[in-house]
Amino acid sequence: MTDQASGFNEKAARPDHQGHRNRLRERFRVSGADAFPDYELLELLLFAPLPRQDTKPIAKELLRRFKTLPGVFGAPRERLKEVTGVGDKVVDHLKAVEACLIRSAKAEIDTRQPLDSWSKVTSYLEIAMQHAEVEQFRVLFLDKRNGLIADEVQQTGTVDHTPVYPREVIRRALELSATALILVHNHPSGDPTPSRADIQMTRQIVDIAKPLGVEIHDHIIVGRGMTVSFRGMQLI
Structure with a gap:
């Protein structure tokens, strides 16, 4: 009992x-x-x-x-x-x-239609990259109508550095017949402020791309909950 x-x-x-x-x-x-x-x-x-x-x-x-x-x-x-x-x-x-x-976020930009909404691009990039624990260098390859041809993570590095090879970036653009690029990388620290190395690398890519008819639309740095645009900061 x-x-x-x-x-x-x-x-x-x-x-x-x-x-x-x-x-x-x-x-x-x-x-x-x-x-x-x-x-x-x-x-x-x-x-x-x-x-x-x-x-x-x-x-x-x-x-x-x-x-x-x-x-x-x-x-x-x-x-x-x-x-x-x-x-x-x-x-x-x-x-x-x-x-x-x-x-779901990528589907909003992955249609070969012109990228007509910058907020959709940045929303996708934030979802995809803002919580990564190491740096990634990503490139969005665009056609002449600004339609997305490919979205590729080209390099993965450490918590504060990713090796980027400007000539390899442009070589891949030519392989894909891309006429414009959006460069992207994340800062695992959460602070998206561009470093001197970020600025120097971007300018190297711009200098190599321009004579070949490839335009660098922007370089976006993804932090925690916010992004920084090189175009917006007049760094390109």
């Missing part, structure tokens, strides 16, 4: 995870995402990889550690797994969401 009572009390004391999940889903259907704080959206997202766990504390800890939803999705796998309750299934799920976000 004591064992039965003990078991009953233990069961009654457990959180009603299924009831909570059903209520959260129903509120999402009725009220929409705007009525949800970030931790509840993340909590809802974690229902799939964690079908039998309370996902609220995990969601809150992920946001505490990585600050924002993009920060969670963009965090490196091993750092995500430092959070209690986060294993390979959760990481795979978060990385799949990140991949969907990147592809």
Whole structure:
């Protein structure tokens, strides 16, 4: 009798995870995402990889550690797994969401139609690059109508340096019959201010490209939550 009572009390004391999940889903259907704080959206997202766990504390800890939803999705796998309750299934799920976000943003510019919205370009670049832990040098190759021919990460470096070879950039542009380029790289420090080396490298590429009929539209540096345009700063 004591064992039965003990078991009953233990069961009654457990959180009603299924009831909570059903209520959260129903509120999402009725009220929409705007009525949800970030931790509840993340909590809802974690229902799939964690079908039998309370996902609220995990969601809150992920946001505490990585600050924002993009920060969670963009965090490196091993750092995500430092959070209690986060294993390979959760990481795979978060990385799949990140991949969907990147592809959705890229689809807005990846149609060979003229790039007529600078905000779409910068939004895509921020999603793709702002949380990378090492520098990447990316080039958007454009045709004569400013349609996107190719989007390539040409070099990956360290936390504060990426080797860039200007002649290789232009050689690739000629291979693709590109007539204009947008140069892009990220600053993992979060500060997108151009360095002296950034400015010098950009000018080298401009000097090589111009006689060959290839225009450098811009060089964009991606920081945390903001970008800097060389064209906007009159550095090109």
